[in-house]
Amino acid sequence: MRDERQLDPVRPDGVPATRLDDDDPTGRRSFLKRLGGSAALAATAGAGVTALRAEEPQQEVPPEPEVRYGMLIDLRRCIGCQACSVACKAEADVPLGVARSWVEYTEKGHYPNVSRSFLPRLCNHCSTPHCTRVCPTGATYKRPQDGIVVVDQGICIGCLYCAQACPYTVRFLNPVTRFADKCDFCAHRVSQGVVPSCVNTCQGRARIFGDLNDPDSEISKMVATHPVTVLRRGMGTEPNVYYIDVDFADENLARPGEYVRVTTHQGSRKERG
Numbered sequence: 001m002r003d004e005r006q007l008d009p010v011r012p013d014g015v016p017a018t019r020l021d022d023d024d025p026t027g028r029r030s031f032l033k034r035l036g037g038s039a040a041l042a043a044t045a046g047a048g049v050t051a052l053r054a055e056e057p058q059q060e061v062p063p064e065p066e067v068r069y070g071m072l073i074d075l076r077r078c079i080g081c082q083a084c085s086v087a088c089k090a091e092a093d094v095p096l097g098v099a100r101s102w103v104e105y106t107e108k109g110h111y112p113n114v115s116r117s118f119l120p121r122l123c124n125h126c127s128t129p130h131c132t133r134v135c136p137t138g139a140t141y142k143r144p145q146d147g148i149v150v151v152d153q154g155i156c157i158g159c160l161y162c163a164q165a166c167p168y169t170v171r172f173l174n175p176v177t178r179f180a181d182k183c184d185f186c187a188h189r190v191s192q193g194v195v196p197s198c199v200n201t202c203q204g205r206a207r208i209f210g211d212l213n214d215p216d217s218e219i220s221k222m223v224a225t226h227p228v229t230v231l232r233r234g235m236g237t238e239p240n241v242y243y244i245d246v247d248f249a250d251e252n253l254a255r256p257g258e259y260v261r262v263t264t265h266q267g268s269r270k271e272r273g
Contacts, residue, residue: 065147068127069185070212070240071199072219072228073120075247077206080105080118084198084207085265091186091197098172100183101198102265108249109259117247120207121264122198123170123183124231124239125149131162131171140180147240148187153179167235185209212240 080103088094088101101122109115129149131140139156142149151162156179163171163180174181186196194200199207210219222228223242230239231246254260 065142065144066213067146067211068213068240069146069148069190069209070125070219070242071122071185071196072208072222072242072244074206074208074222074244075118076245077204078103078118078120079204080116081203083201083203084120087197087201088183091189092184094181095174095176097175098181099265100170100181104265105263106247106249107259107261107263108247108254114259117249119243119246121168121170122241123149123185124168124237124241125185127238127240129237130165130167130235134161134165136161143187146190148185148190149182150184150187151180151182153177156180167232167237168239 082103085099085102089099092100094100101120104119104121106117106119107114125142125148127147129140129142132142132149135141136159137155137157139152139154140149140162141152158173158178158180160171160173160180163169163173171180171182173179186194186198189196195209199209208219208222210217212220212223214220215224222244226244228242228244229246230242232239249260249262251260251262
């Protein structure tokens, strides 16, 4: 703490305050002069800041893509066969130990009243993704023609800032390429008019892929006519992967005495709901 008793009041020009008003007994003229000078200085500084702000380039908001691809997963039809996970591995040559797409198993209840449900996981290709905002090189971006979030491995440096920002734990460091990796909706197939490999392989036809901006597409009709939800809506990312009849049961949120077990193929898992 400063000892205020040791501070001698002085004028801005270094003259002790006791001599401030030798030529002005009331001190009012000196005070007004100093006040006027401060106001002029503040006005000049304010004008400079305003000019600098006017010169700053305004960040442009990217336009909404004409096509917005998304996926709907109907869990009433999912049997947890992992065919989608195997197809993804084969299509994208994903190394062992990591996954672009996988299915979680959820077991819960009290014997003999127990149940098992499934939750396929993949990149949500969000409309306002967190990953693109933190990437220092711009390697992670949304394709302007269809809204698919992709990784340009030509400029990715493998820092994994994107993986830390993603609330869905769907990004990983590819152990072979040493670049960030994730589901890209099989962009190479979609560009040729073919659905993603997981959609093509699903035995129960639980996955529907299409343009969410087209009201006549199958996915748009399903989203409009069925109660759907997304994962972690509160994160504000606006996911484009929707679910029907999802079970958000979580081991960390189980009530006392309730049995809940979630089996996942990812090393770490954040909250599901």
